[in-house]
Amino acid sequence: MGLxxxxxxxxxxxxxxxxFAAKTWWLPQGASTSAxxxxxxxxxxxxxxxxxxxxxxxxxxxxxxxxxxxxAGAVADYSHGNTKLEIVWTALTAIxxxxxxLMGSPIWAAERFxxxxxxxxxxxxxxxxxAWYFRYAGPDGKFGATAPKLMDPSAGNESAIGLxxxxxxxxxxxxxxxxxxxxxxxxxxxxxxxDVIHSFFVPNMRFKQDAVPGLAIHMHFTPTAVxxxxxxxxxxxxxGHYKMHGMLKVVSAExxxxxxxxxxxxxx
Amino acid sequence: MAAQDVHAHTAHAHAAPQGFVRKYVFSLDHKVIGLQxxxxxxxxxxxxxxxxxxxxxxxxxxxxxxxxxxxxxPETYLSLLTMHGTIMVFFVLxxxxxxxxxxxxxPIQIGxxxxxxxxxxxxxxxxxxxxxxxxxxxxxxxxxxxxHGWTGYAPLSALTNTGPGEQLGADLWITSIAIxxxxxxxxxxxxxxxxxxxxxxxxxxMRMPLTxxxxxxxxxxxxxxxxxxxxxxxxxxxxxxxxxxxxxPLVVVNGQVMGHKGGSPLLWQHLFWFFGHPEVxxxxxxxxxxxxxxxSTFSRKPIFGYRAMVYAIMAIGFLxxxxxxxxxxxSGMSPYSAFAFSLMTMAIGVPSAIKxxxxxxxxxxxxxxxxxxxxxxIGFVSLFVxxxxxxxxxxxxxxxxPLHDTAFVxxxxxxxxxxxxxxxxxxxxxxxxxxxxxxxxNERWGRIHFFITLVGAYSIFxxxxxxxxxxxxxxxxxxxxxxxxxxxxxxxxFMTYAAIVTIAAQFIFVINLFWSxxxxxxxxxxxxxxxxxxxxxSTPPPHDNFGGMTPVVHHGPYEYSVPGAAxxxxxxxxxxxxxxxx
Ligand code: HEM
Ligand SMILES: [Cu+2]
Ligand SMILES: [Cu+2]
Numbered sequence: 001m002g003l004x005x006x007x008x009x010x011x012x013x014x015x016x017x018x019x020f021a022a023k024t025w026w027l028p029q030g031a032s033t034s035a036x037x038x039x040x041x042x043x044x045x046x047x048x049x050x051x052x053x054x055x056x057x058x059x060x061x062x063x064x065x066x067x068x069x070x071x072a073g074a075v076a077d078y079s080h081g082n083t084k085l086e087i088v089w090t091a092l093t094a095i096x097x098x099x100x101x102l103m104g105s106p107i108w109a110a111e112r113f114x115x116x117x118x119x120x121x122x123x124x125x126x127x128x129x130x131a132w133y134f135r136y137a138g139p140d141g142k143f144g145a146t147a148p149k150l151m152d153p154s155a156g157n158e159s160a161i162g163l164x165x166x167x168x169x170x171x172x173x174x175x176x177x178x179x180x181x182x183x184x185x186x187x188x189x190x191x192x193x194x195d196v197i198h199s200f201f202v203p204n205m206r207f208k209q210d211a212v213p214g215l216a217i218h219m220h221f222t223p224t225a226v227x228x229x230x231x232x233x234x235x236x237x238x239x240g241h242y243k244m245h246g247m248l249k250v251v252s253a254e255x256x257x258x259x260x261x262x263x264x265x266x267x268x
Numbered sequence: 269m270a271a272q273d274v275h276a277h278t279a280h281a282h283a284a285p286q287g288f289v290r291k292y293v294f295s296l297d298h299k300v301i302g303l304q305x306x307x308x309x310x311x312x313x314x315x316x317x318x319x320x321x322x323x324x325x326x327x328x329x330x331x332x333x334x335x336x337x338x339x340x341x342p343e344t345y346l347s348l349l350t351m352h353g354t355i356m357v358f359f360v361l362x363x364x365x366x367x368x369x370x371x372x373x374x375p376i377q378i379g380x381x382x383x384x385x386x387x388x389x390x391x392x393x394x395x396x397x398x399x400x401x402x403x404x405x406x407x408x409x410x411x412x413x414x415x416h417g418w419t420g421y422a423p424l425s426a427l428t429n430t431g432p433g434e435q436l437g438a439d440l441w442i443t444s445i446a447i448x449x450x451x452x453x454x455x456x457x458x459x460x461x462x463x464x465x466x467x468x469x470x471x472x473x474m475r476m477p478l479t480x481x482x483x484x485x486x487x488x489x490x491x492x493x494x495x496x497x498x499x500x501x502x503x504x505x506x507x508x509x510x511x512x513x514x515x516x517p518l519v520v521v522n523g524q525v526m527g528h529k530g531g532s533p534l535l536w537q538h539l540f541w542f543f544g545h546p547e548v549x550x551x552x553x554x555x556x557x558x559x560x561x562x563x564s565t566f567s568r569k570p571i572f573g574y575r576a577m578v579y580a581i582m583a584i585g586f587l588x589x590x591x592x593x594x595x596x597x598x599s600g601m602s603p604y605s606a607f608a609f610s611l612m613t614m615a616i617g618v619p620s621a622i623k624x625x626x627x628x629x630x631x632x633x634x635x636x637x638x639x640x641x642x643x644x645x646i647g648f649v650s651l652f653v654x655x656x657x658x659x660x661x662x663x664x665x666x667x668x669x670p671l672h673d674t675a676f677v678x679x680x681x682x683x684x685x686x687x688x689x690x691x692x693x694x695x696x697x698x699x700x701x702x703x704x705x706x707x708x709x710n711e712r713w714g715r716i717h718f719f720i721t722l723v724g725a726y727s728i729f730x731x732x733x734x735x736x737x738x739x740x741x742x743x744x745x746x747x748x749x750x751x752x753x754x755x756x757x758x759x760x761x762f763m764t765y766a767a768i769v770t771i772a773a774q775f776i777f778v779i780n781l782f783w784s785x786x787x788x789x790x791x792x793x794x795x796x797x798x799x800x801x802x803x804x805x806s807t808p809p810p811h812d813n814f815g816g817m818t819p820v821v822h823h824g825p826y827e828y829s830v831p832g833a834a835x836x837x838x839x840x841x842x843x844x845x846x847x848x849x850x
């Protein structure tokens with residue numbers, strides 16, 4: 001029985017660890033300035049936790065086998081513990097966990113404490129059951145007014161977010177269902193939700209933030225590679241949660257300008 | 269049997285009832301109430317498990333026609349999800365370890381004839397029962413069970429037109445939870461008073477078995493946490509039915525402007541998780557107590573670092589109230605507070621690690637016996653380590669960016685709070701079955717049940733970490749819509765097969781349980797050669813637990829292999845003069 005346990009626990013440990021270490025399923029390809037930092041912290045945490053995982057499981061399997069009851073002869077140690085050891089492992093785990101925490105903190109601070117750069121591209125993201133809409137301010141650089149009573153989800157785009165076309169600032173606002181961003185330029189997001197909570201999740205950008213009704217949440221990231229990236233919703237928002245997806249197209253600065261000019265032309 | 273006719277004339281004892289109703293239905297006997305809780309939880313865990321089976325099937329074969337039910341629609345998946353989570357957390361994890369085993373064994377382990385307030389005890393069980401019935405009703409009302417998940421985030425849960433199931437089903441759901449809170453508050457009060465007031469002579473706090481310590485601290489957590497959830501639930505009911513706006517700002521649902529304004533969706537999350545995080549310790553602490561008790565007993569060795577274990581339970585309980593924000597890193601809460609919550613969460617890892625080291629230290633140089641209860645206790649340690657080590661990932665806001673609300677979280681909490689806690693319950697069932705029913709469970713089937721469940725549970729829940737890393741969001745009813753999820757479907761299919769096997773293996777347990785009640789070999793009073801007080805009384809214990817006597821305690825709870833002693837264990841009430849260190 002002791003041997004069976006040892007084999008089972010060790011096997012579970014090694015097979016589990018193999019798929020982590022071989023990166024068979026790992027974080028998706030990163031494509032933003034935050035990806036390297038987050039990925040590094042992830043890999044480092046994984047390394048440390050992996051060592052503790054393998055050590056603890058192997059010790060467990062080994063001990064139950066090694067100290068199995070064998071005949072009448074052997075006697076268990078009569079010991080109530082060891083205060084010195086207790087202090088040592090308390091201190092070591094405290095250093096390990098708190099150290100890990102402090103190491104990761106600068107990344108969090110850079111992501112979330114600092115406001116967006118002055119030159120960032122403002123984009124408003126609106127979540128509703130079950131679609132994402134993206135609004136660009138247009139040449140005037142100002143988002144026009146929206147009004148709850150104008151919202152008509154079935155009409156899509158401008159009407160879905162309730163854009164008030166009588167507001168001059170709204171005239172040049174572009175609202176789309178696909179998000180276009182120029183590469184290597186920071187995007188200054190404003191996240192909103194009109195009905196329930198949604199969560200704007202772009203795995204390749206290492207970006208996730210809830211969009212909460214009643215709040216306008218400001219957040220930023222910088223895409224670093226041209227390509228198409230899927231957007232998911234990561235907060236349960238109703239029966240269509242699983243299909244509330246969108247597409248982020250990161251393009252060159254010129255392509256972005258061209259795309260934007262075409263959208264403005266459509267509006268005329 | 270003769271002992272049953274002798275009544276202790278202490279303040280808390282009451283005469284053994286005669287009629288069937290007073291004896292088995294509205295019983296005041298903590299042992300009967302403990303069994304009632306146990307069987308309620310057993311029913312609940314089977315319902316919850318069948319729901320999870322349907323979920324796993326739908327996830328990988330979305331169009332499959334299920335016998336009797338037909339095709340599962342996305343909204344049905346979410347109803348199953350909500351009911352699965354709610355049933356498991358409240359009616360299994362909170363009900364069996366504390367209400368069931370705690371009720372039955374806490375009084376006996378401290379040498380008391382019953383709980384401090386037997387009537388309150390009965391009320392708390394029947395209130396829990398009502399809560400369960402109300403919850404199950406949600407399946408059968410128009411619109412069905414709610415789809416907002418066990419966490420019921422507002423405004424999804426606070427409005428009636430955000431999806432099917434959000435009408436009467438959601439009202440029943442939150443009403444059930446509110447009733448459950450009332451029941452748990454009554455229970456908590458009883459546990460705390462009993463532990464503080466009814467300990468036998470010589471049973472100092474530092475001689476209490478670690479099971480008693482964990483039930484005691486769990487009760488304190490319950491007392492502080494359930495009150496908050498109760499209030500939060502009442503506010504939710506008001507928002508839903510009386511037009512208040514505690515959790516609802518101005519929102520437009522499907523083009524319709526709702527009449528609410530000014531409420532805060534984050535308020536619900538703060539209140540919910542202020543309860544919700546301590547709740548995970550309510551679920552797991554009793555399991556830790558059982559693991560400690562069993563590892564010591566079956567290693568024939570005193571628990572390593574008894575005092576450290578007690579302080580660790582206290583530290584976990586205390587810190588557990590200061591970490592709720594780690595569920596909200598992505599919620600729009602201030603990023604500065606995320607920093608503080610993260611630090612506290614990492615700190616709570618320390619006492620958890622201490623417990624693990626002490627468990628390993630207990631086995632080290634012991635003489636391990638592999639009866640089924642011990643197998644599950646060893647499995648508990650393994651699962652606790654595996655589930656615990658994904659915690660430090662999620663505790664870092666930086667890493668929570670990719671991991672929050674993905675399958676990684678589902679893997680983490682299933683291993684540590686789901687399966688580990690269930691292993692604690694299995695261990696407790698196999699261990700105390702002889703005392704409760706006077707017979708032994710079948711060892712061979714116990715072992716088979718153990719190995720299939722251990723390997724099965726790892727096969728279902730370990731891959732969830734991989735899926736989460738790859739970005740698979742949780743609470744998705746199918747993986748067809750996002751292209752990057754397609755390559756994850758084969759792994760999901762493997763997990764569904766693993767779930768089918770694991771769930772099938774649970775029938776081995778149930779059959780063993782009921783078969784052994786009738787046909788198992790008769791158990792002696794102390795079949796495991798254990799030391800705590802429940803093993804000093806007859807099997808099953810008489811109505812007043814000790815047959816008119818009041819035990820006097822002379823030793824700590826884990827005196828195994830004491831040099832110079834006649835046997836390799838000294839029971840707590842043994843007046844032997846051998847020197848022990850407690
Ligand atoms: C038979 C074993 C089990 C299986 C196969 C299983 C499977 C699942 C699945 C597939 C989900 C949905 C994940 C998602 O879509 O996000 C889930 C959610 C959940 N499970 Fe289990 N589960 C099992 C046992 C348990 C146990 C023992 C517990 C007790 C803690 C538990 C508690 C939960 C909770 C709290 C949720 C979250 C519900 C929600 O998101 O609202 N499960 N489970
Ligand atoms: Cu969603
Ligand atoms: Cu928590």
